[in-house]
Amino acid sequence: MNRAWKLWAVEIAILVGALLLQQTLVRWIAIGSIRPDLPLIAIIALALRRGPVAGLYAGMAVGLTLDVYAIDALGANALSKCLVGYALGFFEEKRVKSMPAMRVVFLGMGFLAHDTIFYLASGFHAHAFWMAVFRQTLPSCVYTLLIGACVFYYTARMSHREA
Amino acid sequence: MNLLDWLRKALGAWHGIFSLILCVVLSSLLISLDRPGRVVFHEVMTGTFFYPLEKLLSGFNGTVRIYRENERLSRENSLLSVQNDRLNQLLLQMPRLQGMERFQAEAGLRLKAANVLAEDPGRLRTSWVLDLGTADSLEVNMPVLTSRGIVGKIAKCFGHYSIVQLYLDPAFKVSLQVERSRVRGMLESDGSGRLMGRFPAGSDVRTGDTLITAGLGGVFPKGLKVGLVSGKSVSNEDQTADIMAVFGVNPFQSLNTVEEVFILIKRDEWKLEVIP
Numbered sequence: 001m002n003r004a005w006k007l008w009a010v011e012i013a014i015l016v017g018a019l020l021l022q023q024t025l026v027r028w029i030a031i032g033s034i035r036p037d038l039p040l041i042a043i044i045a046l047a048l049r050r051g052p053v054a055g056l057y058a059g060m061a062v063g064l065t066l067d068v069y070a071i072d073a074l075g076a077n078a079l080s081k082c083l084v085g086y087a088l089g090f091f092e093e094k095r096v097k098s099m100p101a102m103r104v105v106f107l108g109m110g111f112l113a114h115d116t117i118f119y120l121a122s123g124f125h126a127h128a129f130w131m132a133v134f135r136q137t138l139p140s141c142v143y144t145l146l147i148g149a150c151v152f153y154y155t156a157r158m159s160h161r162e163a
Numbered sequence: 164m165n166l167l168d169w170l171r172k173a174l175g176a177w178h179g180i181f182s183l184i185l186c187v188v189l190s191s192l193l194i195s196l197d198r199p200g201r202v203v204f205h206e207v208m209t210g211t212f213f214y215p216l217e218k219l220l221s222g223f224n225g226t227v228r229i230y231r232e233n234e235r236l237s238r239e240n241s242l243l244s245v246q247n248d249r250l251n252q253l254l255l256q257m258p259r260l261q262g263m264e265r266f267q268a269e270a271g272l273r274l275k276a277a278n279v280l281a282e283d284p285g286r287l288r289t290s291w292v293l294d295l296g297t298a299d300s301l302e303v304n305m306p307v308l309t310s311r312g313i314v315g316k317i318a319k320c321f322g323h324y325s326i327v328q329l330y331l332d333p334a335f336k337v338s339l340q341v342e343r344s345r346v347r348g349m350l351e352s353d354g355s356g357r358l359m360g361r362f363p364a365g366s367d368v369r370t371g372d373t374l375i376t377a378g379l380g381g382v383f384p385k386g387l388k389v390g391l392v393s394g395k396s397v398s399n400e401d402q403t404a405d406i407m408a409v410f411g412v413n414p415f416q417s418l419n420t421v422e423e424v425f426i427l428i429k430r431d432e433w434k435l436e437v438i439p
Binding site: 024078 | 178179182183186187189190191192193194195196198201202204205208209213219220223224227
């Protein structure tokens with residue numbers, strides 16, 4: 001197995017790991033209904049590294065997996081995650097040199113866009129939409145950004161050390 | 164260029180856009196499914212692709228749940244064990260307390276019950292700590308006893324606890340009287356854990372005689388039970404053998420088994436008072 005395939009295997013393993021952690025660990029670290037979105041962190045990290053198409057497929061795969069267990073919002077996760085993965089893929093490392101802090105900003109933008117698309121695709125309108133944004137999205141966004149910041153700083157440090 | 168070639172070139176050049184369109188169409192199709200269609204999709208996916216994953220996750224969550232439940236049950240078990248031990252102790256204590264209550268009613272004395280908190284860790288058991296003090300009307304020299312007999316007297320008194328000088332302390336002396344012959348003597352410890360009764364030589368004292376307090380010292384009132392005469396003990400080293408007869412004494416109340424005691428609330432009759 002050459003280096004490129006190894007990298008892909010590692011990235012797929014990270015996506016699967018994020019999904020597993022989301023279903024297991026996150027329920028223990030959740031603050032009420034506020035919980036971080038680990039798969040989204042993994043998708044955005046992958047998109048920023050590999051570009052739009054990789055982000056798109058990663059988002060689609062992870063979104064579909066999550067949708068299987070969300071009958072009422074079937075397809076909404078897939079749509080929101082693949083769009084966010086695709087869009088943030090345009091800021092990939094090869095095109096835009098970004099510091100970890102900038103990646104956290106991308107993560108924040110991606111999170112807000114993801115939830116907006118998700119709520120609209122799930123049929124949230126007017127009052128319910130804004131309630132969900134203020135009560136669920138914003139606090140969860142902060143929580144996700146905190147974890148995402150740790151992940152981005154750690155990966156940047158590791159890359160720096162390898163270089 | 165025919166249509167197939169054009170399509171191949173377009174897919175190569177615009178594969179990102181085509182992938183996006185494909186994903187959006189697929190997601191939109193899923194969103195547009197009605198309820199039964201969604202349930203079928205869910206069942207097909209969970210029954211095939213996600214079955215191993217579900218098995219893994221439910222196994223992990225089950226393990227975590229069992230671990231937590233085990234932790235909770237262990238905690239409950241410890242708590243219940245402690246409660247059970249305490250209840251057992253209370254059950255064992257009940258007959259003793261009932262006996263003390265009966266004694267208090269029968270004796271007609273002003274008694275106060277106290278618990279033994281600690282004892283002198285030395286080789287000779289010479290003192291105890293009780294859980295009552297001056298705040299509970301205790302004073303120095305008050306007699307300490309059980310329903311069987313005397314055990315000592317209050318030697319020091321603090322706010323909420325006091326120290327008892329036990330009869331095994333060589334410095335502890337009590338005036339005695341043989342219940343049968345009314346001969347008076349003195350109770351003391353020989354310093355090795357044995358009690359002795361000293362009587363004038365030739366006194367009418369026999370093995371098995373009951374000894375009671377004589378009430379001469381001002382500390383113990385007359386008539387409290389002390390022990391039984393166990394036999395004459397004449398030592399070669401005792402220079403006073405021709406003047407005093409020394410008898411062994413078996414106390415009625417062994418100090419090994421005492422957990423609760425009574426303090427006789429009374430004033431020291433020999434207390435010096437300054438006359439103005």
